[in-house]
Amino acid sequence: MSAAAAPAAGSPPLRDAVEPVISVTDVSLSYGPVLAAHDLTFDVRPGEFVSLIGPSGCGKSTALRAIGGLLAPQSGAVIVNGSPVTGPRPSEISFVFQDLALYPWRSARRNVEIALQFAGVSSRERRTRAMDALAAVGLGDVGDRFPSQLSGGMQQRVAIARALVSDAKILLLDEPFAALDEQTRLKLGGQLLTLLEEHGKTVVFVTHSLSEAAYLSDRIVVMGPRPATIKDTITVPLARPRHPSSMREAEFHSLTDQLTGLLYDDANE
Amino acid sequence: MISWRRPATYTAVVAVILVVWVLLTATGAVKPILLASLPSVWTSLTFLASDPQSVLLPLGVTLGETGIAFGGASILAIVIGVVIGSSTLLRRAYEPLLTTANALPLVILYPVLAAALGVGSNSKIALGALYAFFPVAIATAKAASLVDRRLIVAAEVMGATRSQVTRSVVLPAIVQPVIAGLRVSLALSLVTIIAAEFISGAGGVGYQLAASSQSLDTPTLFAWVVIACALTVVVNVVFTIATNALTKGIKR
Numbered sequence: 001m002s003a004a005a006a007p008a009a010g011s012p013p014l015r016d017a018v019e020p021v022i023s024v025t026d027v028s029l030s031y032g033p034v035l036a037a038h039d040l041t042f043d044v045r046p047g048e049f050v051s052l053i054g055p056s057g058c059g060k061s062t063a064l065r066a067i068g069g070l071l072a073p074q075s076g077a078v079i080v081n082g083s084p085v086t087g088p089r090p091s092e093i094s095f096v097f098q099d100l101a102l103y104p105w106r107s108a109r110r111n112v113e114i115a116l117q118f119a120g121v122s123s124r125e126r127r128t129r130a131m132d133a134l135a136a137v138g139l140g141d142v143g144d145r146f147p148s149q150l151s152g153g154m155q156q157r158v159a160i161a162r163a164l165v166s167d168a169k170i171l172l173l174d175e176p177f178a179a180l181d182e183q184t185r186l187k188l189g190g191q192l193l194t195l196l197e198e199h200g201k202t203v204v205f206v207t208h209s210l211s212e213a214a215y216l217s218d219r220i221v222v223m224g225p226r227p228a229t230i231k232d233t234i235t236v237p238l239a240r241p242r243h244p245s246s247m248r249e250a251e252f253h254s255l256t257d258q259l260t261g262l263l264y265d266d267a268n269e
Numbered sequence: 270m271i272s273w274r275r276p277a278t279y280t281a282v283v284a285v286i287l288v289v290w291v292l293l294t295a296t297g298a299v300k301p302i303l304l305a306s307l308p309s310v311w312t313s314l315t316f317l318a319s320d321p322q323s324v325l326l327p328l329g330v331t332l333g334e335t336g337i338a339f340g341g342a343s344i345l346a347i348v349i350g351v352v353i354g355s356s357t358l359l360r361r362a363y364e365p366l367l368t369t370a371n372a373l374p375l376v377i378l379y380p381v382l383a384a385a386l387g388v389g390s391n392s393k394i395a396l397g398a399l400y401a402f403f404p405v406a407i408a409t410a411k412a413a414s415l416v417d418r419r420l421i422v423a424a425e426v427m428g429a430t431r432s433q434v435t436r437s438v439v440l441p442a443i444v445q446p447v448i449a450g451l452r453v454s455l456a457l458s459l460v461t462i463i464a465a466e467f468i469s470g471a472g473g474v475g476y477q478l479a480a481s482s483q484s485l486d487t488p489t490l491f492a493w494v495v496i497a498c499a500l501t502v503v504v505n506v507v508f509t510i511a512t513n514a515l516t517k518g519i520k521r
């Protein structure tokens with residue numbers, strides 16, 4: 001039994017009955033002497049899309065690194081699939097970094113393939129799966145181009161394809177659409193949702209965009225700054241599947257108002 | 270596009286040298302014993318060419334020694350450079366050592382090497398290898414330490430083992446600086462080995478230079494100078510072709 005079953009007041013009872021895939025309990029994180037996050041507690045259930053939102057520099061990436069096994073908690077526990085995270089788990093968790101980490105000497109296709117190469121997949125299968133993953137993010141025709149020959153948005157989609165191509169069911173996305181304008185960002189986000197549902201992925205998504213978080217998420221973890229703390233965890237009242245028209249619903253507006261309120265509080269402190 | 274420029278530049282440089290050469294000798298500005306006239310050098314060259322063995326054998330000796338010295342030292346230097354460059358601790362400890370050793374006039378070790386390994390090929394290979402080692406080791410260590418950490422972390426997150434990180438991330442990331450180091454090393458080891466052959470030895474291009482110089486056969490001496498220059502050019506062209514192929518093989 002996870003202690004993380006206690007959180008958000010509004011959680012439907014049905015969801016509490018399912019074991020979380022990720023549970024973060026009383027986690028504090030630090031870089032050397034600097035405390036970066038304090039007492040974080042939230043969980044993510046199978047197939048759920050949870051966003052971490054907060055002002056830039058508040059510790060969202062840091063929290064994601066802890067889930068991905070790149071930063072050991074100073075106290076508290078990060079449990080993924082039932083066992084404490086002590087390092088990267090390539091077969092369970094894939095990561096899209098804020099700075100993408102594409103290999104400049106590898107073509108888009110071979111950047112996607114590298115995930116499969118490390119997983120020991122044969123070179124023939126690698127090729128077809130990489131091409132499929134690129135096609136799925138709308139880059140079927142630029143597989144031979146190098147990252148430097150792609151726009152920022154295309155590079156981000158290559159990084160997403162690289163994360164989607166692996167069999168890992170948990171996807172950690174760190175501001176994957178940061179380089180894009182609001183419209184493109186929401187359009188790609190919508191496409192991403194479809195892909196994630198097809199692949200049955202569980203997602204933790206970092207963003208600083210209110211509308212992006214509201215449009216894509218099942219739940220939103222609102223974080224406050226320095227050290228990062230959780231201000232609130234909000235269940236998104238919008239039905240699935242989401243559609244751009246979801247953004248015209250009254251619930252959407254009251255949700256973004258609520259988020260603005262929570263984040264604006266921060267700014268005043 | 271640019272490919273014709275390089276040969277054109279080389280041709281121009283050679284032409285200028287030949288013209289100056291002809292002017293210096295034809296006007297009598299320089300004594301023939303110091304600088305042989307172009308026709309006499311040509312005669313010596315054709316004489317040498319009439320017995321190909323007399324040219325190919327020394328060339329083979331020098332090339333073989335350089336190949337072993339440069340090849341062995343480079344491989345060792347890349348391995349050591351990657352190990353040192355990948356660890357902050359090792360880098361702090363050993364990088365100053367490499368830089369200092371590189372600044373030493375290593376040729377002072379030649380008498381020691383000759384005493385230990387004999388005046389044959391082995392001592393020359395050892396000296397050439399010493400000269401080849403440091404530029405590559407320094408370039409590799411420096412480049413390996415500058416590899417973007419995020420690219421390494423991303424590989425680890427995707428399940429790469431240490432050796433996979435080295436092969437698929439570190440080595441491809443450092444090719445260009447390592448190739449630059451290799452180019453310096455190749456030139457240094459070739460020069461060092463020819464010089465060592467010149468000082469003591471019984472074979473190789475350097476020995477031929479020494480022999481014709483001692484017998485005051487200036488035309489043959491200059492014929493060997495021409496051969497040594499041609500050897501250097503050919504070695505560099507082969508190196509460029511090989512490294513271009515390597516770079517293309519990595520960037521795909």
Ligand SMILES: Nc1ncnc2c1ncn2[C@@H]1O[C@H](COP(=O)(O)OP(=O)(O)O)[C@@H](O)[C@H]1O
Pocket residue numbers: 031034036054055056057058059060061062063
């Ligand atoms: N590698 C690091 N070393 C030291 N401090 C860091 C490091 N990474 C982030 N920080 C600090 O931790 C805090 C949170 O950073 P981060 O998690 O990147 O924020 P966010 O992703 O929300 O913008 C910031 O104050 C940042 O300066």
Ligand SMILES: [Mg+2]
Pocket residue numbers: 057060061062098174
């Ligand atoms: Mg961040």
